[in-house]
Amino acid sequence: MAVGARDVVVADDVAARAVEAARELVWEAGGPGFTVAQVVARAGTSLKSFYRCFAGKDELLVAMFAQDARRGAEALEAMMAVEPEPLARLQVAVTGLFRFLSVDGRLPYAATLVREHLRLAESRPDQLRHVLDPFVAVFEQAVAGAQAAGAARPGDARRDARILFHVVVSHVHAIVCHQIDDPPGAVAEQLWAFCHAALRRP
Amino acid sequence: MAVGARDVVVADDVAARAVEAARELVWEAGGPGFTVAQVVARAGTSLKSFYRCFAGKDELLVAMFAQDARRGAEALEAMMAVEPEPLARLQVAVTGLFRFLSVDGRLPYAATLVREHLRLAESRPDQLRHVLDPFVAVFEQAVAGAQAAGAARPGDARRDARILFHVVVSHVHAIVCHQIDDPPGAVAEQLWAFCHAALRRP
DNA sequence: CCTCCTCGGAGAATGCCGTTCTCCGGCGGA
């Protein structure tokens, strides 16, 4: 029925605008320090509509993260696509995320992703468990390609991809938390050296 | 002066009891869902005394984490000490943390450490930056030992130790967040295989 | 022994914010 369909569209629109507003606020304030009130004010909706779309603020964050993960994985794939060599593609997978990190020297958005990730992983485990899967899939594809080309030792591509991904993410964490002072590019290089050694043929 | 000295002692005592109370509450509730009111009630102090010792709840958590890190690093060192071979000691360093994780199948305390860590790293970066250094130091010592014995490729032991530590921690994170279903022991094995490959001589 | 004065305890007050609730106006259908 027409009204129902329109309602659905409207609801999706509210959700999309809320996510967009939240993302803007995170960019501006450099943290999830935004309030639901700010989100609905910027999105031009009401609290009621917001809570009809999302069970709470956390679900809004999950939705935002999921969207980012999908877009980020696509961007990473695009960066890899220009490399002809499988090993070079793997290197891009490992080092590529670091290029997303800093915007004119600040780490505003990535810091939020990182800061909230673990809290959400506990409060909404089922929803967050697969949020980062797009990245793992990209890594797996890169590992499998390198293995097939003989550039990496054979093995369980999915398992190695998961380890690689966690290695990268943990260092992203460390950088945004200022636990590592080296610039992202240098960390990426060190990491690639380590990962390359781990994956090379014996 | 005597009164001043006693005051300091008393303040330390308040701090120590608050940290102890917080740890107990985290164990019991399985999260930092404890309130400051609960802490002071259990510690038998007043809110005023609490806020004279700590600038806020976060500082209490930092103090607790720092203490845990020191104790954990000591425990890890003790576990390593029984191994005669440098490479075996390195293996213990990499896999040992996973043994601290689960207590009768639950991950109550480690989950809190993990969940709060990144948030605190941002809110109190200078205080938290070196909280985990005891672990890194243990790792560095293990890597350097393996290098000296020719069991690992030569290199910057500190850098490799930091990478190893982040690899381990990221997988601990993943486990407590239920992003990995494998039991801790299996993950530890996979990780050691990966790290061993990365560090072995070419 | 009485009087201040200071220090700390108890817990009430404040402020923030997520979440829920209430009321009200507009719009579509009879």
Added chain:
DNA sequence: TCCGCCGGAGAACGGCATTCTCCGAGGAGG
């Protein structure tokens, strides 16, 4: 025109960190 329903605006609530206020105890000085 009247009736319901839906959604908006924002007030109310609840929890909690943090701050503030009051009060009593205990020591120093007369």
